[in-house]
Amino acid sequence: xxxxxxxxxxxxxxxxxxxxxxxxxxxxxxxxxxxxxxxxxxxxxxxxxxxxxxxxxxxxxxxxxxxxxxxxxxxxxxxxxxxxxxxxxxxxxxxxxxxxxxxxxxxxxxxxxxxxxxxxxxxxxxxxxxxxxxxxxxxxxxxxxxxxxxxxxxxxxxxxxxxxxxxxxxxxxxxxxxxxxxxxxxxxxxxxxxxxxxxxxxxxxxxxxxxxxxxxxxxxxxxxxxxxxxxxxxxxxxxxxxxxxxxxxxxxxxxxxxxxxxxxxxxxxxxxxxxxxxxxxxxxxxxxxxxxxxxxxxxxxxxxxxxxxxxxxxxxxxxxxxxxxxxxxxxxxxxxxxxxxxxxxxxxxxxxxxxxxxxxxxxxxxxxxxx
Ligand code: AHR
Numbered sequence: 317x318x319x320x321x322x323x324x325x326x327x328x329x330x331x332x333x334x335x336x337x338x339x340x341x342x343x344x345x346x347x348x349x350x351x352x353x354x355x356x357x358x359x360x361x362x363x364x365x366x367x368x369x370x371x372x373x374x375x376x377x378x379x380x381x382x383x384x385x386x387x388x389x390x391x392x393x394x395x396x397x398x399x400x401x402x403x404x405x406x407x408x409x410x411x412x413x414x415x416x417x418x419x420x421x422x423x424x425x426x427x428x429x430x431x432x433x434x435x436x437x438x439x440x441x442x443x444x445x446x447x448x449x450x451x452x453x454x455x456x457x458x459x460x461x462x463x464x465x466x467x468x469x470x471x472x473x474x475x476x477x478x479x480x481x482x483x484x485x486x487x488x489x490x491x492x493x494x495x496x497x498x499x500x501x502x503x504x505x506x507x508x509x510x511x512x513x514x515x516x517x518x519x520x521x522x523x524x525x526x527x528x529x530x531x532x533x534x535x536x537x538x539x540x541x542x543x544x545x546x547x548x549x550x551x552x553x554x555x556x557x558x559x560x561x562x563x564x565x566x567x568x569x570x571x572x573x574x575x576x577x578x579x580x581x582x583x584x585x586x587x588x589x590x591x592x593x594x595x596x597x598x599x600x601x602x603x604x605x606x607x608x609x610x611x612x613x614x615x616x617x618x619x620x621x622x623x624x625x626x627x628x629x630x631x632x633x634x635x636x637x638x639x640x641x642x643x644x645x646x647x648x649x650x651x652x653x654x655x656x657x658x659x660x661x662x663x664x665x666x667x668x669x670x671x672x673x674x675x676x677x678x679x680x681x682x683x684x685x686x687x
Contacts (some may be wrong), residue, residue, distance in 0.1 A: 388421045389644065392441030393450045396477070397429040399523070399556045400584045402612045405687035406477060406634035410450070413637035429454055429523060429555070438462050442469045448644055452477040455525035463487055472647055474640050478527040484655065488647070491639045491657040495528050498630045499535020501663045502579065502609050505628045505673045507543060509607070515543070515577045519551035520564045520589060522581040528632070529553070532581050532611060549575060554585040561588025569596045579609045583617030586610035586626055601625040602666045613664055615685045622677040624666040631661040634687055 391414050395407055407424070414422040423441065427434035431454050441449045442465055449471055453459065456479060463486035466473050472488040479490055506515065519536070522529035533551070540546050549572055554560035561580055568575070569592060578593075578600070580586035586608060593600050600606040602624040610617055613631035620626040636659055643653045663674035670676055 388416065388419055389648065390421045390423065390444075390447045391450060391644070392423045392425070392437070392444070392446040392448070394425050394427060394434050394437040394441070394452065396434075396452045396454050396526075397426055399429055400582050400612070401614045401616060401687075402582060402584075402632060402634050403556075405614065406452070406636065408687075409635050410637040410640075413641045418641070427454060431455055431458065435462055438466065442466050442471060445469070446471060448472050448474065448647075450474045450476050450640055451480075453480050453527070454478075454523065456481045456527045456530065457525060460486065474643060476636060476640055477634075480527075489643050489653050489655060489657065491636055491643070491659070492527075493632045493659045493661050495531025495632075496535040496538075498611060498632060498661055499532035499537070500539055501535070501661070501673055502532070502611070502628065502630050503536045503539025505630075505663055505665065505671055506577065506607070506609065507539060508671055508673060509627070509669065510545075512545065515546040515607075516572075516575045517546060517548045517577040517579060518565075518568045518572065518575050519548060519579045520554040520561050520568075520581060520585045521551055522553065522556045522585075524553050524555075526556075528556075529581060536579060554580070554588065556582050556584065558584040558588040558591075561585030562592045563588070565589040565592035566595075569593070569598070576605065577607045577609070581611050582632075583610050583612040583614050583620075583629070586617065586620070590620075590625060602627060602668055613661075613685075614687055615682070618664060618677060618682050618685055621664050621666050622679065622682050624668070626666065627669065628663055628665045628671075628674060630663045633659050633661060 393410055396403060398404060398407070411422065411424065414420040423444070423446065425437035427437060434454055438449060438451060439462060449466055451473060453475060459480045459482040463473060463482050467486055475487050475490040477492045479492060519533070521533060540548060550568060552564045552567070554564045561584060565578070565588060578589055580589050589608070590600065593606065598606060600608050607627045608625065610626050610629045611632055613629045617626065617629050621629045639657050639659065646653045664677050664681065665671050665674040667677055675681065
């Protein structure tokens with residue numbers, strides 16, 4: 317049954333779509349709504365190929381998708397881990413969207429940031445003949461073989477949150493934020509804020525080899541390359557954790573006495589960096605000596621932004637499961653799906669800052685932040 321369904325799905329046309337978080341491009345402060353909690357509508361009409369390859373009457377029972385036959389749809393989700401508040405929100409979002417009440421049986425594996433565990437989880441899902449597999453890849457590299465195995469088994473794979481370096485024909489779709497655009501947003505905001513002033517920058521990167529790290533680094537560096545008055549002093553991985561952020565910041569403080577910008581590639585790292593600077597008597601935020609840029613814009617991260625401790629916080633929306641569910645429902649119906657769904661983000665800045673690239677934080681924006 318699965319193999320025939322997969323043949324049908326492979327014949328459907330795939331395209332790319334951009335889905336918003338309520339604001340699209342960073343809007344002027346007052347006009348912006350908090351991050352998107354409702355999927356934007358996708359524009360694609362079903363591709364003709366999907367209809368042409370619909371099963372013939374005789375074949376109907378064999379090709380019938382699980383939901384159509386009244387079965388629950390089994391979904392295996394190989395999650396990165398539980399390294400951050402963002403991740404916790406993302407996991408909860410999947411557990412809510414793929415609930416029994418919604419007609420799913422979700423098998424969830426927390427890989428604890430271990431590639432081997434994540435690969436094994438995917439292989440187990442294949443062996444268990446899941447209807448669909450979602451993978452939030454820890455690293456971009458090393459996926460071709462297992463994706464080929466899933467394809468050979470006729471199981472559609474959704475790459476979610478982060479991206480992989482594999483041949484796109486090996487998976488059905490990729491859903492996630494544009495990490496390069498997030499890095500560029502941070503860089504553009506900094507350029508506007510500093511307005512030609514010098515920057516001595518320290519970067520606390522995310523996990524090594526993760527597309528979130530690679531993309532944010534690339535995006536920020538793209539903008540830094542346009543500013544000869546900026547110097548990136550150092551860049552080390554804090555592994556997207558608070559402990560990692562604190563450890564890296566403590567070592568930066570020992571090595572560098574003169575810096576005025578710290579870029580943390582997620583909120584948890586920023587909390588750790590703030591702890592390290594507090595302990596060293598270094599002031600930061602809108603009234604301090606050091607500008608802090610963070611990513612994620614989780615509730616607590618935005619609280620710090622509202623409090624003026626984080627100057628700029630670039631969103632990465634963790635509420636992506638609805639897009640995955642939408643893809644699965646389309647596949648169930650034999651419809652075409654987009655090759656990629658880009659979840660759009662916006663940036664937020666502390667009160668007192670106005671920016672063409674970011675929304676100025678208010679209590680109202682914070683109150684609307686569900687994660
Ligand atoms: O892939 C998304 C990133 O991973 C988030 O920025 C971070 O918090 C998470 O751990």
